[in-house]
């Protein structure tokens with residue numbers, strides 16, 4: 001009943017992005033919470049009657065969906081990313097319209113299904129977030145987020161449509177080409193991943209005569225403060241960061257122009273921080289309130305952040321989280337893309353003379369990501385040849401990673417270490433992020 005009233009209010013307010021942007025940031029927290037509670041109760045009933053996965057899991061945990069009034073009543077019930085990865089079809093509550101995917105820790109893609117209506121609905125909120133940061137109908141948006149099976153393509157296109165702005169969703173094109181097009185086509189807003197932005201900023205910095213952008217929104221990876229400062233200096237505009245995952249259909253939160261925490265999408269998600277440490281950092285757990293094809297209840301994202309207390313200087317009542325502190329996964333997100341141990345194993349396997357004992361580390365040199373292979377010292381090895389062989393394997397096996405190498409988004413290095421410097425690495429935990 002309450003959910004129906006809230007949905008009617010949503011329907012009215014979301015028809016018009018400027019009106020929605022005026023209302024959404026000042027909705028009192030108590031109303032947001034009541035709204036989320038009503039949607040959550042509906043979601044429990046919906047999944048319990050339609051999703052094989054939740055039917056089974058609720059029965060195992062002795063959860064009666066009709067009696068769960070608040071999310072806290074679920075105790076230690078969670079949805080695990082491994083379950084989504086193993087068999088996403090068991091989550092389905094309704095026939096999907098499209099599928100998106102990301103690489104997981106074991107290298108098998110994690111797939112999530114949506115309907116076109118869901119993409120369209122959630123894109124209104126993303127549009128609202130961008131409008132809040134200053135996008136207006138005369139703006140021109142260039143989106144260079146990775147394409148492929150990622151959710152960013154369909155989501156960004158739908159978002160730009162709601163904003164009614166001129167926009168191009170082109171994927172990760174070479175930085176010099178993007179720079180030329182920003183000048184020629186007079187783009188005013190750029191959406192980009194942080195490492196790629198670094199390369200583009202180098203190009204802009206050496207080319208001079210830098211076009212004026214309204215702001216740059218980063219996503220897809222953590223935005224290091226050093227990258228932000230550098231890009232803001234060169235472009236003379238705010239560089240903001242957004243955060244989302246494919247499983248949550250993109251956007252979870254994004255910064256406003258204050259750049260002091262990411263405002264969450266409290267209209268479509270319940271975001272909890274669990275297993276908190278003494279500083280309040282814990283894993284981000286997300287419940288998707290408005291999706292009906294493959295909704296997720298208390299999904300463990302494996303990403304770590306904390307809540308930001310108090311009102312934002314922008315005046316919005318919407319809850320904020322800190323930028324991501326880390327990912328709990330073994331996966332390392334870097335200039336090469338999503339890197340995980342199994343992928344590296346496959347790369348070195350065919351390389352003649354590759355030593356049995358090795359380790360890989362992701363580090364930064366002069367602001368750039370380096371994927372460094374460390375091997376035990378052995379006078380017979382030719383490091384430069386090994387590096388070339390690895391690069392050749394990247395070209396053969398990993399087209400996306402190869403394209404990023406060509407764009408100078410990272411580089412490969414092979415280094416010898418003394419036996420005492422390196423513990424005998426175990427098979428799995430030998431990919432370390434040292435950035």
Ligand SMILES: [Zn+2]
Nearest residue numbers: 256258312314
């Ligand atoms: Zn704010």
